[in-house]
Amino acid sequence: MVVGYEGVSLEEGTGVVHMAPAFGEEDYEVCKANSLAFFQPVDSNGKFTSEVSEFKGLFVKDADPLIIRYLKERNLLVKSERYKHNYPFCWRCGSPLLYYAWPTWFVKTTARKEKIIELNSSIAWFPEHIREGRFGDFLREMVDWALSRNRYWGTPLPVWVCSNCGEIEVIGSVQELLQKSVKKPERLELHRPYVDEFVLRCNKCGGEMRREPVVIDVWYDSGAATFARYHYPFENREQFENNFPVDFITEGVDQTRGWFYSLHVLGSLLFDQMAFKSCLVIGLVLNEQGEKMSKSKKNYDDPWTLIEKYGADALRWQLLGTTPWDVVRFGERGVADAKRRFFGILENCVTFFLTYAELDGFDPALHTVEFEKTSTLDKWLLSKLQLLIKGVRQALDVYEFNAAVELIEKFVVDDLSQWYIRRSRRRFWKEEKDLDKWAAYTTLYHTLLELSKIIAPLAPFSAEVMYQELALKQKMPESVHLNSYPQYNPELVFEKELEEIEDVRNVVEVIRAARNEGGVKTRQPLLVAKVYCQDRVWKSVEKNYEVVVDEVNVKKVERLPNLSEYRVYDLIPNKAAIGKRFKVKSVVLIEKANQEKQRIAQEIAEKGYALVELDGEKERVTEEEFRVVLKPKEGFAHAERSGIHVFLDLRTTPELEEEGLVRDFVRRVQIGRKELNLEFDQKIKLRVWFEDERLSKAVLKHEEYVKSETLASEVAFDPSVVQQVEPVDLDGSKVWIKIEINPL
Ligand SMILES: [Zn+2]
Ligand SMILES: [Zn+2]
Structure with a gap:
């Protein structure tokens, strides 16, 4: 009997398949639909039953050659061949499986x-x-x-x-x-x-x-x-x-x-x-190479080892930092990176606070300043903290842990560490315990304490350590995890101060981008940065002028009333398009265009085309033939972000270069201090020698600056250090620096 079934194709085999209702879902369905009998000639051990008297008791796979022989002997076999096809195997032990119809509930x-x-x-x-x-x-x-x-x-x-x-x-x-x-x-x-x-x-x-x-x-x-x-x-x-x-x-x-x-x-x-x-x-968690983790291949980093080495929070942070539903690549590199990138910096912030709070005897119960009376910078940080709370809550509400992690990292690294603490250091260092100092303590204390609560569900151990360190004998719940999650409080967003510091940071960022564009390293002082921006932004710059100048290492920051003077057009000929259209006259056209570069570029930029005279004919050229680009004026680097344009004068003078070298030297000394693990206020004595006379002159000239930046009581030029220390490289020449600790 042959029945029709759309599941059988002519592409494979003869287009006719045999049916075994007890050994395949489709076979079973087709037989049932055609009222064909169901029979089960194999028992649960995979052996033929008495229904197949010839092979009764034989395992079905073992019966294959016998069945072929049986058919051959009776002249019923047309052809016998090996045929490759998919077959199910046990995933655990690899033995071949039988599809088998079985009564089931x-x-x-x-x-x-x-x-x-x-x-x-x-x-x-x-x-x-x-x-x-x-x-x-x-x-x-x-x-x-x-x-x-x-x-x-x-x-x-x-x-x-x-x-x-x-x-x-x-x-x-x-x-x-x-x-x-x-x-x-x-x-x-x-x-x-x-x-x-x-x-x-x-x-x-x-x-x-x-x-x-x-x-x-x-x-x-x-x-x-x-x-x-x-x-x-x-x-x-x-x-x-x-x-x-x-x-x-x-x-x-x-x-x-x-x-x-x-x-x-x-x-x-x-x-x-x-x-x-x-x-x-x-999403699935893969190893760092993007492969499925497998116990037998051991192709993954053992989480317990990573926890021992970097802490459970670093591991957690790495996982939280990826879009939850995307495939995650997990391994030591990512965990180590989370530790360094975030926890290291957060710990530094806490240590900074605790060190000075102890020195100054800061007691939140006694010294807390009303937020309203804090400085612009404080109010900016307090506002950013509120925006962080708002953003993190929104992200957590929709389970976008990665967005929360990103916001927290950005706040801790860019806002708190790189800006607030760096720009406030001197407020903590200074001797007098005035309102400004307590305002700084109040702000930093409040921020760190709130941060411990913000990170509590994401980095529970670090949050607890931080919270306990910050307890400072205050009356607070016993654990950070017994606090309510911080609530966004719009009253603590100081719009004016927030805007002012954000303006300043934006301008600084654009000036730095221009410096980057010009390929001049940060430590090289430059003469002037010209800023084109809105009135409000410029007012913010003026109010924080010293900060801006200091941040970008430029002598002067000036406002630019319009852009035209510092921007010039340039024309880039599309030689293929010109050649196609102007053939032998191409060279002449490009030459002509070069002579009238500004006019042609401006016309193409403004009208979309320009006319060029060629052999007495006025030829119309467009972006097709000449690409128009805007370039900064010769000697300036340009950068632009959200409407703020900066033109940075790249010219240096011998004096500026000298200053740059001295700054480089100071940085080398600071690295040396760090390598010696010196306390931040440890006074030192410097003994130095320079291969390049230019450098020794520069350092001598700026001796006071060097002393104050490196806390050196003395800078001694001493050729004998050449035998005592390894030289370091400074702008291509050798410098020997020996740091001696002053006896107290
Ligand atoms: Zn098995
Ligand atoms: Zn009964």
């Missing part, structure tokens, strides 16, 4: 498919596309849930069947089981083998009812989490009802068909509700 999920799909629509998925995508697709293609497993270990299926009439009894509780059973095991134990000893009496025929010898799919157990955790419905009704559906679950993307599905289906079927309100779907 199902949950008829398809009967409630619409409801299950509908309930999914109100779950908040992160990322959102999972709802209609991966999860939605899986629900739409739903098949009935094959619930039973032919295993020994697991939750026994609570179904008893009458061995006489086939009546079924489903048991719903231990109590019911005890009531209805006529034979019980000696100990009340719901697992196999004990549970199989319970025998029930059939209500219909009085026969013996025995338990179906199967266990339940483990995914049922995971899906039961929402009610099983309360032992509901047997007790804790109120607790269950208060907590169902749960607010939030999270797991890997591979759980779409696993936990997410089993939770959702049980919620829908049992309670007509979704089981969870929101779900964060995590």
Whole structure:
């Protein structure tokens, strides 16, 4: 008999396939649809039954050559050949598997498919596309849930069947089981083998009812989490009802068909509700090379080793710092980087505060200054802190931990460490304990304490250490984790001060960008930076003029009323396009254009075309032939950001170069101090020698500056240091620096 089926193609083989309803899902369906008999000629050990008398008792794979011989002997074999095709193997032990039709208990999920799909629509998925995508697709293609497993270990299926009439009894509780059973095991134990000893009496025929010898799919157990955790419905009704559906679950993307599905289906079927309100779907974690981590290949960095080495928070921070639903590359490099990039800097900030707070005896209870009375810089930081709280809360509300981590890092590194503390150092260093000093302490203390709370859920250990260090005998909750999460307080956003310092930082950033553009290192002082900006921005610059000049290492910062004087047009000929159109006259055209560069460029920029006279004809040229670019005036570097233009004069003078060298020298000494682990206020004596006379002259000339920057009481020129220390390189020549510690 041959039946038609669209699943068979002509591209492979003859277009006719044999059907074995007991060994393939499609075969089974097609036979069923065509009312063909179902028969099972193989037993559960994979051996032929008596239905195949010729090969009875043989393992099916071992029977292959015998079957071929059998057919050959009877002249029934057309051809025998080896054929390569896919075959299922056991993932654990690698032995070949048989598809096998087996009687199984199902949950008829398809009967409630619409409801299950509908309930999914109100779950908040992160990322959102999972709802209609991966999860939605899986629900739409739903098949009935094959619930039973032919295993020994697991939750026994609570179904008893009458061995006489086939009546079924489903048991719903231990109590019911005890009531209805006529034979019980000696100990009340719901697992196999004990549970199989319970025998029930059939209500219909009085026969013996025995338990179906199967266990339940483990995914049922995971899906039961929402009610099983309360032992509901047997007790804790109120607790269950208060907590169902749960607010939030999270797991890997591979759980779409696993936990997410089993939770959702049980919620829908049992309670007509979704089981969870929101779900964060995590991407897979790969190793740093982007490969799947494998225990057998050992191709990953052991997390415990990393935790020992860098701390649990650094590991956590690295993972949090990536988009949760993207694939994460995880390894030592990233963890070490998180430690260095963030925690190292945060610790420095705390240490800075604690060191000076102790020296000055700062007591928050006594010295706290009202925020309103703090400086512009303080108010700027306090405002930034509020904006941080707002931003982090928003990010956490939608589970974008990476956005929160990014905001916190930016705040700690750029705002707190690189700007606030650096620009406030002298306020902490100075002798007099005035309002300005206490204002700085108040601001830094408040900021660090709030920070410990902000990072508490993301870096719980570091947050606690920080919080305990900052406790300073204050009356506070015992642990950072007993505090409420910081609330955004718009009253602590000082708009005017915030804007002013942001303006200053923007201008500084653009000047630095111009310096970068010009390829001049930061330590080389320059003469002038010309800034084109709005009135408000310039007012901010004027109010903070010393700061700007100091930050960018430029002698003068001037305002530029308009751009035209410092910008010139340039024309770049497109030789291919010109050659195509003007052939032999191309060279002449390019030459002509070069002579009238400014006019042509400006006209193309403004009108889109320009006219060039060529052999008495006016030729129209456009961007097609000449690309127009704006260049800064000769000798200047230009940068622009959000409407702020800077033209930086790159010319140096011998004096400026000298200053640059001295700054380089000071930096070398500071590196030396660091290498010796000197206290910040340790006075030193410098003994130096220079290969280049230019350098020794420069240092001599700026001796006072060198002394104050390096805390040296003396700078002695001493050729004998050449024998005592290794030279360092300074602008291409050798310098010998010996740092001696003054006896106290
Ligand atoms: Zn196996
Ligand atoms: Zn019965």
